[in-house]
Amino acid sequence: MEKISRYDECKNCKHKFIASFVETNLNNGEKEVYFGCVKCGIDESILRIIDYADLTPEEQDEVNYLRSEDMYHRDDVTFDEDTVCHLPLAMAIYSRIKETKPDLDEETTFKYFKRALAGMRKSNNEARKVGRIRRLSLENKEVLFTPKEVTIDIE
Numbered sequence: 294m295e296k297i298s299r300y301d302e303c304k305n306c307k308h309k310f311i312a313s314f315v316e317t318n319l320n321n322g323e324k325e326v327y328f329g330c331v332k333c334g335i336d337e338s339i340l341r342i343i344d345y346a347d348l349t350p351e352e353q354d355e356v357n358y359l360r361s362e363d364m365y366h367r368d369d370v371t372f373d374e375d376t377v378c379h380l381p382l383a384m385a386i387y388s389r390i391k392e393t394k395p396d397l398d399e400e401t402t403f404k405y406f407k408r409a410l411a412g413m414r415k416s417n418n419e420a421r422k423v424g425r426i427r428r429l430s431l432e433n434k435e436v437l438f439t440p441k442e443v444t445i446d447i448e
Contacts, residue, residue, distance in 0.1 A: 299351040300354040300355075302333055303335045306332050306335070308335070309399065310329065311330075311331055311377070311380070311383050312328060312373065312376055313328060313329030314327040324372075329383070331380075331384050331388075331403075332384075335358065335359065337359060340356060375411065376410065378410055383410070386410060
C-alpha cells in the first residue's frame with residue numbers, strides 16, 4: 294500500500310478547526326489567531342516559522358498545502374474562545390470521542406468535544422487533570438491545559 298503524502302492527507306480532510314495559537318500585538322492590541330484541525334492536525338501557526346529549510350518534509354507539505362489551497366486566515370473559520378486549545382490535546386480529545394462513539398456525525402462529535410474541553414478547564418483538581426492526560430496518552434500537562442497565547446511587541 295502506497296503511503297499518502299502529508300499534503301494529500303490534509304487535502305482529503307474535512308477540517309474541524311479550533312484556535313490553536315493566539316498572538317496579541319502590544320502596540321495595537323489586535324489578536325492574530327492561528328487555527329488547527331482536530332482531525333488531521335494541520336496547524337496555521339507553522340507559517341510563523343521564517344526559514345522554510347528548517348522544516349521537516351512533512352511540515353513543508355503542510356506549508357505548501359496551506360499556501361496552495363488558500364487555507365491561511367480563511368473567512369469561513371471564526372474565532373471561538375471556547376475552542377482555544379493546544380492542538381495535540383484537542384486532537385486527543387476529538388479522537389477519543391470518535392473512538393468511543395464512532396456513529397456520531399461530525400457536528401455532534403464537535404459539540405461533545407467543546408463540552409469535554411469546557412469540563413477540563415473547569416476542573417481545579419490536579420489529580421483529575423493528570424488522570425485525563427494519562428488516559429489520553431499525552432505528556433506535558435502544563436502546556437496542554439494552557440491555551441497557547443503570546444504577546445508580541447512590533448515596532
